[in-house]
Amino acid sequence: MIGLPERIIETLLASQTKGELLILFHKNPGLIDTLEGIARRIGKTAKSIEQDVNDFVKLDILNTKPVGGQEAIFLNLERDREIQTSILSYVKERRAR
Amino acid sequence: MNSDRAKTGIAELDKMLRGGFMRGDTVLLAGSAGTGKTTLALQFLVSGATEFGEYGIFVTFEQMPDQIYRDALNFGWDLRKLEQDRKLRLICTSPDLITGEGASALLDSPTREMNASRIVIDSISHLQMFLPDKGMRLEAYRLVNYFKTKGLTTLLTSESHEISGGSLTITGTGISFLVDCIMLLRHVEIESSMKKAITVLKMRGSDHDKQLREFEITSQGIRLASPFSQYEGIITGSPRRMASERFIELFSKAGGKAK
Numbered sequence: 430m431i432g433l434p435e436r437i438i439e440t441l442l443a444s445q446t447k448g449e450l451l452i453l454f455h456k457n458p459g460l461i462d463t464l465e466g467i468a469r470r471i472g473k474t475a476k477s478i479e480q481d482v483n484d485f486v487k488l489d490i491l492n493t494k495p496v497g498g499q500e501a502i503f504l505n506l507e508r509d510r511e512i513q514t515s516i517l518s519y520v521k522e523r524r525a526r
Numbered sequence: 527m528n529s530d531r532a533k534t535g536i537a538e539l540d541k542m543l544r545g546g547f548m549r550g551d552t553v554l555l556a557g558s559a560g561t562g563k564t565t566l567a568l569q570f571l572v573s574g575a576t577e578f579g580e581y582g583i584f585v586t587f588e589q590m591p592d593q594i595y596r597d598a599l600n601f602g603w604d605l606r607k608l609e610q611d612r613k614l615r616l617i618c619t620s621p622d623l624i625t626g627e628g629a630s631a632l633l634d635s636p637t638r639e640m641n642a643s644r645i646v647i648d649s650i651s652h653l654q655m656f657l658p659d660k661g662m663r664l665e666a667y668r669l670v671n672y673f674k675t676k677g678l679t680t681l682l683t684s685e686s687h688e689i690s691g692g693s694l695t696i697t698g699t700g701i702s703f704l705v706d707c708i709m710l711l712r713h714v715e716i717e718s719s720m721k722k723a724i725t726v727l728k729m730r731g732s733d734h735d736k737q738l739r740e741f742e743i744t745s746q747g748i749r750l751a752s753p754f755s756q757y758e759g760i761i762t763g764s765p766r767r768m769a770s771e772r773f774i775e776l777f778s779k780a781g782g783k784a785k
Binding site: 463496 | 616
């Protein structure tokens with residue numbers, strides 16, 4: 430069940446880091462890494478991206494799974510597509526008004 | 527067709543390997559930066575997927591996939607399309623996730639889903655940053671056995687530090703003993719220009735070409751040229767024309783003067 434598009438858009442645009450994370454995962458859908466590894470790939474520290482990653486996990490855009498005793502983070506491609514479709518129709522609807 | 531061989535798709539290299547890598551073997555592709563290890567490894571996967579119906583997985587620790595997609599397009603390889611067709615999978619991760627039980631958690635499912643028979647790890651040197659020497663050898667041993675159990679023909683790229691010179695170390699942690707085949711790529715300076723050389727140092731259970739071949743990275747990928755048959759000392763980084771060649775040259779010059 431997708432939440433309100435407004436709420437999703439609000440979350441997506443809430444910080445610059447979120448934008449950077451979205452770009453990172455969209456450009457590299459095969460990325461599966463630790464919080465530390467993901468942070469390194471955008472030139473940040475794990476601590477500074479933790480909250481943004483957690484927000485995406487709550488939205489189900491990012492998923493986690495245990496890999497080799499650590500938590501690996503990856504893009505939920507299906508959910509990501511759903512959200513994109515939902516936002517697109519929301520934007521179209523707004524324009525039509 | 528040699529069914530026990532996994533062809534690289536580079537005709538001259540397959541000839542050197544007497545038909546390709548032995549299926550299920552682990553191959554170490556060693557060379558310094560810029561010698562073409564990643565290109566050769568990618569070509570092995572792309573050829574497998576497009577020419578031989580053998581699908582593969584590319585695991586990268588260093589380069590980001592978007593950069594790999596872009597660079598591959600320069601050789602005419604559309605990796606995104608191959609991924610959409612489920613013939614190739616690019617996995618970008620940190621080396622510490624592939625240690626311990628990580629390999630199985632990360633790779634079991636894509637290997638099964640794609641019925642993959644080839645895999646590239648780019649690069650095994652990156653693992654060394656996360657592990658002490660002894661741990662590295664144990665992890666490499668475990669990884670090699672994991673790939674063998676899955677029946678995967680594996681290419682491990684490994685960065686050696688030399689650019690051009692006398693010292694030659696394949697890996698610092700004894701991985702060369704664990705693998706079945708070792709191919710060395712290196713820069714050589716000949717007559718004031720940098721060339722690339724490739725040779726097969728070891729191939730368990732198979733004959734192979736022992737010559738050192740020149741190769742180029744072209745717009746279609748790797749292309750092998752003729753052997754460096756007129757030179758010796760290339761691997762040690764001090765190439766010089768062989769005595770017989772110098773003799774022939776001097777003899778020809780003397781003959782020319784006499785006319």
